[in-house]
Amino acid sequence: EVQLVESGGGLVKPGGSVRLSCAASGFTFTSYSMRWVRQAPGKGPEWVSSINADSFFMYYADSVKGRFTVSRDNANNLLFLQMNSLRAEDTGVYYCARYYDSWSAYDYWGQGAQVTVSS
Amino acid sequence: NFMLTQPHSVSESPGKTVTISCTRTSGTIASNYVQWYRRRPGGAPTIVIYEDDQRPSGVPDRFSGSIDSSSNSASLTISGLKTEDEADYFCQSYDDNDHGVFGGGTKLTVL
Numbered sequence: 001e002v003q004l005v006e007s008g009g010g011l012v013k014p015g016g017s018v019r020l021s022c023a024a025s026g027f028t029f030t031s032y033s034m035r036w037v038r039q040a041p042g043k044g045p046e047w048v049s050s051i052n053a054d055s056f057f058m059y060y061a062d063s064v065k066g067r068f069t070v071s072r073d074n075a076n077n078l079l080f081l082q083m084n085s086l087r088a089e090d091t092g093v094y095y096c097a098r099y100y101d102s103w104s105a106y107d108y109w110g111q112g113a114q115v116t117v118s119s
Numbered sequence: 120n121f122m123l124t125q126p127h128s129v130s131e132s133p134g135k136t137v138t139i140s141c142t143r144t145s146g147t148i149a150s151n152y153v154q155w156y157r158r159r160p161g162g163a164p165t166i167v168i169y170e171d172d173q174r175p176s177g178v179p180d181r182f183s184g185s186i187d188s189s190s191n192s193a194s195l196t197i198s199g200l201k202t203e204d205e206a207d208y209f210c211q212s213y214d215d216n217d218h219g220v221f222g223g224g225t226k227l228t229v230l
Contacts, residue, residue: 004163035219037219037221043223044123044125044209044221044222044223044224045164045209045211045221045224046221047218047219047220047221050218059216059218061218095163095164097164103154103166103169103170103173103175104152104154104169104170104213105152105154105166105169105170105211106154106156106164106166106211106219107166107169107175109156109163109164109165110163111162111163112163
């Protein structure tokens with residue numbers, strides 16, 4: 001069974017940092033590119049970042065470019081999102097999702113990790 | 120860049136049919152595939168339609184997707200509504216850089 005479990009969220013002050021992790025299981029992690037998607041309160045989801053299977057390609061939404069860094073540890077089936085210089089507008093639930101090429105879709109998602117940026 | 124516009128909420132009775140729209144604000148809806156996801160309260164999003172009208176195994180055939188070039192929109196139709204269908208539904212497509220673009224989500228109430 002495919003499982004994605006996020007961790008590392010919490011309350012952080014503006015300008016602070018937090019590192020999210022996503023533990024993957026139930027599939028061959030090294031065969032899939034991965035995504036981070038966030039959802040702010042009362043808003044629709046927003047794509048945040050993409051990383052391909054071998055970490056050769058990484059992409060970011062303009063809203064987080066230069067502040068967030070995506071990475072992965074294929075040996076341990078882990079996906080990360082390092083979030084620096086956090087702002088109030090970064091508050092939301094952060095989901096990791098698997099991208100399935102054959103469907104052109106995010107076929108599995110985690111339950112999400114809450115990140116709240118507030119003083 | 121374009122946006123995907125969805126109604127904030129829809130409601131319908133059990134056993135009836137409901138259609139949720141997703142309108143692309145610029146460019147053509149057929150340019151990039153549209154997916155639909157469901158998120159029940161407290162749950163992880165799950166995919167219900169991919170590539171405009173394809174249904175993953177395990178998703179009931181009560182769920183169907185379509186696109187309409189004349190209105191530049193995609194639609195998710197759920198027939199034979201059940202109370203378990205109550206959830207948030209959001210559409211998703213891709214921009215020219217193949218990065219995800221999401222709709223604002225529609226809260227479906229089955230009452």
